[in-house]
Amino acid sequence: xxxxxxxxxxxxxxxxxxxxxxxxxxxxxxxxxxxxxxxxxxxxxxxxxxxxxxxxxxxxxxxxxxxxxxxxxxxxxxxxxxxxxxxxxxxxxxxxxxxxxxxxxxxxxxxxxxxxxxxxxxxxxxxxxxxxxxxxxxxxxxxxxxxxxxxxxxxxxxxxxxxxxxxxxxxxxxxxxxxxxxxxxxxxxxxxxxxxxxxxxxxxxxxxxxxxxxxxxxxxxxxxxxxxxxxxxxxxxxxxxxxxxxxxxxxxxxxxxxxxxxxxxxxxxxxxxxxxxxxxxxxxxxxxxxxxxxxxxxxxxxxxxxxxxxxxxxxxxxxxxxxxxxxxxxxxxxxxxxxxxxxxxxxxxxxxxxxxxxxxxxxxxxxxxxxxxxxxxxxxxxxxxxxxxxxxxxxxxxxxxxxxxxxxxxxxxxxxxxxxxxxxxxxxxxxxxxxxxxxxxxxxxxxxxxxxxxxxxxxxxxxxxxxxxxxxxxxxxxxxxxxxxxxxxxxxxxxxxx
Amino acid sequence: xxxxxxxxxxxxxxxxxxxxxxxxxxxxxxxxxxxxxxxxxxxxxxxxxxxxxxxxxxxxxxxxxxxxxxxxxxxxxxxxxxxxxxxxxxxxxxxxxxxxxxxxxxxxxxxxxxxxxxxxxxxxxxxxxxxxxxxxxxxxxxxxxxxxxxxxxxxxxxxxxxxxxxxxxxxxxxxxxxxxxxxxxxxxxxxxxxxxxxxxxxxxxxxxxxxxxxxxxxxxxxxxxxxxxxxxxxxxxxxxxxxxxxxxxxxxxxxxxxxxxxxxxxxxxxxxxxxxxxxxxxxxxxxxxxxxxxxxxxxxxxxxxxxxxxxxxxxxxxxxxxxxxxxxxxxxxxxxxxxxxxxxx
Numbered sequence: 001x002x003x004x005x006x007x008x009x010x011x012x013x014x015x016x017x018x019x020x021x022x023x024x025x026x027x028x029x030x031x032x033x034x035x036x037x038x039x040x041x042x043x044x045x046x047x048x049x050x051x052x053x054x055x056x057x058x059x060x061x062x063x064x065x066x067x068x069x070x071x072x073x074x075x076x077x078x079x080x081x082x083x084x085x086x087x088x089x090x091x092x093x094x095x096x097x098x099x100x101x102x103x104x105x106x107x108x109x110x111x112x113x114x115x116x117x118x119x120x121x122x123x124x125x126x127x128x129x130x131x132x133x134x135x136x137x138x139x140x141x142x143x144x145x146x147x148x149x150x151x152x153x154x155x156x157x158x159x160x161x162x163x164x165x166x167x168x169x170x171x172x173x174x175x176x177x178x179x180x181x182x183x184x185x186x187x188x189x190x191x192x193x194x195x196x197x198x199x200x201x202x203x204x205x206x207x208x209x210x211x212x213x214x215x216x217x218x219x220x221x222x223x224x225x226x227x228x229x230x231x232x233x234x235x236x237x238x239x240x241x242x243x244x245x246x247x248x249x250x251x252x253x254x255x256x257x258x259x260x261x262x263x264x265x266x267x268x269x270x271x272x273x274x275x276x277x278x279x280x281x282x283x284x285x286x287x288x289x290x291x292x293x294x295x296x297x298x299x300x301x302x303x304x305x306x307x308x309x310x311x312x313x314x315x316x317x318x319x320x321x322x323x324x325x326x327x328x329x330x331x332x333x334x335x336x337x338x339x340x341x342x343x344x345x346x347x348x349x350x351x352x353x354x355x356x357x358x359x360x361x362x363x364x365x366x367x368x369x370x371x372x373x374x375x376x377x378x379x380x381x382x383x384x385x386x387x388x389x390x391x392x393x394x395x396x397x398x399x400x401x402x403x404x405x406x407x408x409x410x411x412x413x414x415x416x417x418x419x420x421x422x423x424x425x426x427x428x429x430x431x432x433x434x435x436x437x438x439x440x441x442x443x444x445x446x447x448x449x450x451x452x453x454x455x456x457x458x459x460x461x462x463x464x465x466x467x468x469x470x471x472x473x474x475x476x477x478x479x480x481x482x483x484x485x486x487x488x489x490x491x492x493x494x495x496x497x498x
Numbered sequence: 499x500x501x502x503x504x505x506x507x508x509x510x511x512x513x514x515x516x517x518x519x520x521x522x523x524x525x526x527x528x529x530x531x532x533x534x535x536x537x538x539x540x541x542x543x544x545x546x547x548x549x550x551x552x553x554x555x556x557x558x559x560x561x562x563x564x565x566x567x568x569x570x571x572x573x574x575x576x577x578x579x580x581x582x583x584x585x586x587x588x589x590x591x592x593x594x595x596x597x598x599x600x601x602x603x604x605x606x607x608x609x610x611x612x613x614x615x616x617x618x619x620x621x622x623x624x625x626x627x628x629x630x631x632x633x634x635x636x637x638x639x640x641x642x643x644x645x646x647x648x649x650x651x652x653x654x655x656x657x658x659x660x661x662x663x664x665x666x667x668x669x670x671x672x673x674x675x676x677x678x679x680x681x682x683x684x685x686x687x688x689x690x691x692x693x694x695x696x697x698x699x700x701x702x703x704x705x706x707x708x709x710x711x712x713x714x715x716x717x718x719x720x721x722x723x724x725x726x727x728x729x730x731x732x733x734x735x736x737x738x739x740x741x742x743x744x745x746x747x748x749x750x751x752x753x754x755x756x757x758x759x760x761x762x763x764x765x766x767x768x769x770x771x772x773x774x775x776x777x778x779x780x781x782x783x784x785x786x787x788x789x790x791x792x793x794x795x796x797x798x799x800x801x802x803x804x805x806x807x808x809x810x811x812x813x814x815x816x817x818x819x820x821x822x823x824x825x826x827x828x829x830x831x832x833x834x835x836x837x838x839x840x841x842x843x
Contacts, residue, residue: 055636121631123608124638129600132638133645137507149643151635204502233603234646 038467042067042080042109057152064150065105065159069465076127076230077111081162081465104162105147109155119154127230128156134206134229142197144217144227163217163225165460167278171213173460174285181388184407187282189452190216192438193224194275199429201226202268205236209249211274213281222451235268250274252293252308257319258423260305260312262331269423272432276418283407284384288315304335310343315376316419318343324422377419381412410437503693507644512575514690516808522578533583537835540828543819545582546685547746548828549573549591554742555618556595556611563681563742568598568647570684575641578690586841587832588615588622593633601645622833622842650680653698666702666792675705675745679813682744686812692805699801700809706792746820 043062065082072079082105110128124132135146135158145161167190174182194216201208210231217225231249249270250259256273258266280288291308313319318340319327327333385391391406414437420426427435433446440447453460503509514522527534539545553566572594576585592615599606608627615623623629638645658673659665668676679701683689688697796803836842 055632055639057639121628121635123596123627123631124600124634126600126605129597129645132643133601136643137646151639154631154635236652 038070038080039067041070041078055151057150059148059150059152061107061150061152061157061159065107067107069467071106071463071465076125077109080107080109081105081463082107082159106160106162108158108160110158111155121154124156130231130233131158131229132156134232134234138201138204138206138229140197140200142193142224142226143200144225144229160227161219161225163227164220164463165218166227166463167213167216167218167282169463170218170460171281171285179285179388181285181390182282183456183458184390184405184411185449185454186452186456187279187407188411188438189222189449189454190218190224190282191275191279192433192446192448193450193452194226194278195429195432197224197226198271198275199433201232202271202429205234206232207235207268208232208271208274209246210251211271211278212251212254213278216278218452222449222453224452248296248302252291252305253277253287253289255305255308256423257309257312257421258330260309261327261333261336262302262304263423264331267423268428269426272418272426272429273423275429275432276415279411279415279418280380280384283381283388283411285388288380304332306335306339309336309339313339313343315380316421317376319421323420324425326422326424377416378412381415407437410435413437503648503695506646506648507642508646508648509693511642511644512690513693516687516691519687519690526579526581530581530584533839534581537583537831537838539582539831539835541819542577543685543816544823544828545587545832546570546573547820547823548825548832549587550685550742551825552588552591552618553595556592556614562602562604564649564651565595565598565602565604566742567649567651567681567684568602569595571647571689572598572637572641574684574687574689576637579640582832583835583839584841586622586836588619588836589624589629589633590637591615592623593630593637596630597634597637597645601647622836624842648694650683650694650698650701651677653695654680654702657698657702666795667788668702668706672702672705675708676701678743678745679704681742682746682813682816683809685744685746686816688809688812692809696801696805697809699796700806700813703792703796703806704810704813706788746817 064085066085067080067082069081070078071081084103084105110125132149135144136149139145144163147159147161150157150159170182174180194211198208198211206229208226208229208231210228211226215226215228217227219225231246233246250256254274254277256266256270258273259270277288289308289311291305291311294303294305294307296302319336321327327336330336385406391403414427414432414435417427417435418432438446438448449455550566550570553569557566569591573590576590576594592611596606596608596611599611608630612623612625612627612630616625654673654676657666658668676698680697683692683697683701692700796806
């Protein structure tokens with residue numbers, strides 16, 4: 001099967017082949033002085049002597065792209081920064097059409113399994129298949145743009161547009177050297193774009209299932225792009241229950257109560273909870289529900305995430321049947337009751353936060369005290385606004401011109417509707433986009449910039465790109481998997497070795 | 499994409515006119531003329547019938563039928579660039595099934611799939627998972643990573659009604675028959691030339707025309723009453739591969755369909771009936787109430803009736819060809835190629 005000829009018949013101008021490229025036609029770039037190690041790691045399998053194979057790629061990744069550094073790693077493999085080798089005038093190149101914007105790329109290399117020393121074809125992971133198939137179908141300004149996919153020498157290379165920033169990195173920047181809040185209009189723009197991308201996904205029956213700051217990219221032009229569709233899947237009439245396919249979805253801090261309570265047939269609402277968590281994190285610069293994940297035991301049963309649920313309860317209170325009628329149907333309802341009992345029974349649960357004293361009502365109680373003027377989220381929100389020195393939200397309640405420099409009461413209203421226990425009452429992406437928070441109070445029209453950096457004096461540091469591939473482990477903290485920051489790159493290269 | 503077939507990669511890149519298909523295939527044949535002449539194979543539909551039957555064996559214990567349908571579409575696409583004489587069809591089948599099980603979110607482990615395949619075709623499937631893995635690369639690459647497939651089942655479910663406004667109020671038997679016809683459509687070129695909803699509507703039309711109670715009152719009376727055995731309680735989630743049964747392969751199927759199709763004075767009963775319905779003329783024959791509803795639906799919708807006719811003809815033609823199908827002959831012709839060219843290595 002040597003099939004170098006016969007392009008698929010429907011080429012229709014589809015970017016297909018750059019096999020005519022002559023490598024030597026391109027002068028060495030500055031990047032060629034890059035430490036060998038990154039290129040070597042990238043080439044890992046490419047240079048290896050392999051048994052004769054029948055599959056050969058028509059497009060050679062190294063003929064088209066020059067690796068300039070290493071960005072991050074995960075269980076799937078690694079992400080590299082690369083520049084296109086094609087000249088801008090090359091009309092046959094898929095990247096020339098928009099060369100100015102697309103000259104830099106992020107290449108995600110899925111690592112093949114190794115059996116001993118030789119790399120073998122072992123079948124692509126479900127995650128790779130999802131990302132490949134969904135990214136090929138989806139196109140939206142708030143979704144990461146896929147340039148092409150190259151299958152070569154037992155590896156998959158997904159070539160994406162390069163995004164200079166991500167939300168984790170931006171949040172981190174605002175904690176250095178001291179905490180200073182992200183400007184309110186910027187948060188509004190980020191949130192709107194995020195919801196807009198999410199609406200597109202949901203309209204196309206795609207659940208993302210791993211929204212978190214590290215997976216939300218931002219271009220240098222301030223455009224937000226949802227990334228990492230490795231856990232995403234279609235939910236239109238699924239063949240099996242969503243739960244049966246993936247026992248655990250969404251990074252623990254961003255996991256919704258319905259998931260934590262064992263929902264088998266969850267809905268797009270799980271993504272909206274994560275958006276609520278991200279909104280809160282943009283405001284406070286910390287994960288709002290920073291629980292510790294209980295690990296799966298050896299029998300691969302999914303444990304009840306008691307600690308994470310506790311973190312949510314500390315802010316929102318214990319969910320009641322009135323809040324969430326379906327709660328009694330949840331598989332882990334019993335666990336929740338015991339959790340509630342231990343909290344109200346004064347059994348010495350050691351709460352680290354002190355602002356939640358009014359949330360000790362038990363499940364089954366009707367709304368008792370503390371549910372009126374000031375819920376726990378209300379308190380949390382006001383504390384955050386105060387400590388971040390956003391103008392207090394009460395200034396916006398006059399009904400006149402709201403202050404654009406504060407997320408205000410409307411921001412609170414939106415947040416509380418995203419962080420709603422009952423998934424059927426939680427705002428859908430479409431409703432969230434129509435929330436008054438995004439509207440101009442005068443005209444009632446949506447008034448949000450498509451550039452989240454608009455009007456900003458602050459400039460954000462560029463993504464750290466390492467030229468040393470060694471010593472960067474695949475282990476990662478929740479929320480930090482995707483980006484090199486902050487756990488990887490702040491440590492001088494080499495120190496992490498061993 | 500998933501919400502809109504018209505923007506899907508299937509529509510953009512894998513939808514062809516029949517004449518486009520002819521030119522693609524003749525170009526491919528010209529390119530591989532020598533080997534094709536050396537190893538002539540059966541009618542392509544016979545090959546697909548054979549592969550479908552083998553697929554049912556492979557998936558006996560582990561499959562859902564949308565997965566099987568996706569597998570067959572992958573095979574269709576791959577054969578556009580690789581003549582049968584250049585591939586190992588058993589390896590292609592196994593790999594396409596393995597890949598489809600992942601894209602349809604009911605994945606099987608590569609070793610499990612290989613184990614099943616080895617059990618059925620030990621002489622043709624190499625005992626090394628890396629061969630499936632490698633074939634997977636080739637398959638994905640040829641399909642340009644466009645793996646999500648739209649199927650007619652969804653339209654059938656949406657249209658069967660009556661709970662939804664505009665539902666066609668189909669009986670279980672009719673849905674089952676339509677389902678079977680859709681299953682058969684994967685053995686023709688329809689997945690490459692027809693939008694899924696067109697196939698679904700064609701199948702519904704035929705299914706309703708088949709049911710004895712719905713028969714056009716004039717014209718069909720001459721036909722023998724023929725109860726179509728249909729797929730019982732079909733659903734996408736049905737895990738029984740038996741439900742991927744079609745109608746083909748039964749004696750006299752094409753005659754029955756032809757009878758239905760030509761039952762009116764004109765050779766174009768559907769078009770005429772639809773047109774008549776629009777013009778509210780009172781020509782004979784008088785269709786049953788349900789048939790009238792469907793004809794009305796066809797007339798009101800923007801569906802290309804010529805396409806429905808042509809799809810029906812492909813199904814009829816499949817059933818005709820099916821009558822001369824011999825599993826043994828196909829199996830032997832494939833074995834000759836595989837052995838002769840060392841494709842099992």
